[in-house]
Amino acid sequence: MNRQKDRSSALNPWLGLTGALLIQLCLGATYAWSTFVKNLQTECAVDPVTSQWVFAVRTAAFALFMIPMGQWLPRFGLRAVAGTCGLLFALGHMLPFLLPPSPAVLISTMGLMIGLGMSGGYLAALRVCATVIPERKGLMIGLAVAAFAMGAVAASHLGMALLANQWPVLSGFALLGAIYGAVLLGSALLLPGPAAPPSTTTPSAQPASAQTSELSRELKSTARTCFLAKLATNFGGLMVIGNMVPIATTLGHTPEVGITGIAAFSFGNAIGRIFWGGWFDRSGPLTIVWSLAAMAVSLIGLAAFGVAPFLFPVFTFGVGFCFGAAFVLHASLLTQIFGPAVLQHTYPWVFTAHGLAAILGAPTGAWLIALSGGITAPLAIAAGASLLGMIAFWHRLRSNSSFGAPAQPSLLPPAPRLQPASN
CATH class of the missing domain: 1.20.1250.20 (MFS general substrate transporter like domains)
Known part of the structure; x- marks a missing residue:
């Protein structure tokens, strides 16, 4: 037994x-x-x-x-x-x-x-x-x-x-x-x-509003920085993936080429999440700057050279590859500075940038494609957003040489641990 x-x-x-x-x-x-x-x-x-x-x-x-x-x-x-x-x-x-x-x-x-x-x-x-x-x-x-x-x-x-x-x-x-x-x-x-209910004497039993009030100025500032960087990356990524087939047909390709673009974007997204996470372990916050620059280059390349059938999946792969960075780097940065508990209490707020990017990105892309009959305008705007995000994050790094160093002590209590169920 x-x-x-x-x-x-x-x-x-x-x-x-x-x-x-x-x-x-x-x-x-x-x-x-x-x-x-x-x-x-x-x-x-x-x-x-x-x-x-x-x-x-x-x-x-x-x-x-x-x-x-x-x-x-x-x-x-x-x-x-x-x-x-x-x-x-x-x-x-x-x-x-x-x-x-x-x-x-x-x-x-x-x-x-x-x-x-x-x-x-x-x-x-x-x-x-x-x-x-x-x-x-x-x-x-x-x-x-x-x-x-x-x-x-x-x-x-x-x-x-x-x-x-x-x-x-x-x-x-x-x-x-x-x-x-x-x-x-x-x-x-x-x-x-489910986990056992937390003890009422532990910090994790405090109301969420009380925990939020204890966040330091540095945590709030870092969360805002990550929010803006994620918004800049996801705006272009969601514009492309939400309109992939229309982008392909606007460039003169068949819908099947658009499906190939979705597959290339998805492969890039998957590989990018692993690649950027590994690079962050070696290079720290500077990795976010490089990911935003690479996103801008991929978007410009798609607009300029995507008309070639063999280059269309190359640049959609690049957009997906950089899009994946936004799902790894900001969570890694917050965890590195403030500890893993921040993922439960603060990172969901940073993740709302993904929702805002969806509201702004995909409909804007569809509207501009229908209005202009081309893809240059929407992709240029998306590339500009990535470059602005890159400049803003670079400025944050230059203005604070210790940015990214672990904070002591962690500002948030540990997240409750979920126990495996017994059969």
Whole structure:
């Protein structure tokens, strides 16, 4: 009996990690949105800007709802939050097929509902990777965010197969929703159980408002700096991935080349998250400056040379590669300075830059492409935003030579540890 218990305990972390990776793989399908945009516009009679507002609202909800999810995970447990959010994610894909299609229905279901479902599942999966096997935290988080990035590759090819076989776009979404729902609910059951309630005498039991009031000026300043840098990076990345197929067709390519661009972006996104994290360990905050410069170069290259079919995936890979930096570097910087507890209490606020970038990036790109009939204007604006972010961050580094050094003591109490469930 003891041998069976030991074997169960040994398997629990790997079951949890399997569930976390499957959750991330499903949620990453959101970046395949542009695969369906043209068919959605034709079949549901929505204009290009409205179709991008669906993507923008989804991404904004994903970012904003991470803030309350950080508080709900310890309270309700990983399984309950991930399972409920997985159901919302699935329903957001299926309800437009059952309801009369309209901009309001699409934005509220495929936008708001899916974004809400993403926030809880994403945070639950990251929490598993950070706590179940602490001695492999970096590797496990790297695998999780890479799985999220690769989810778009699978979803884009599956979506193209459905559309090529004359599936109506809303029927295709409904089928994908059923698949996602089954995988997400099953994966949620593999996650660890809830942690024991925190003691009322520990600092972690203080109200969130009390913890926020204890943040130092340096933490607030660093969080603002990371917010602006993340906004500058994500603005261009979300503009490109949200309009990938329209960008390809505007350049004279076929939609299939756009799908190749989505795959290249996703591969770059996955590889970039691992690469930039490793470089940060060696170079520190200066890595953020280089990532912003590389994003500007990739966007300019896509505008100038993307008309060549063999260069289009090269530069979309570059944009995705730099886009992935924003999901690793700012969290790494905050953790290096203030300790890992900052990821639960402060990083979700920094992550709202991702939502703001979605609201500004994808619809702006769609509007400018429709207005100008080309891609030069939107990509030039995105490259300019990256360069401004690079200059601002470089100025912060030059004005504070000790920027990035660990703060002592950490300003936040340790985040509650989630324990693996016993079978």
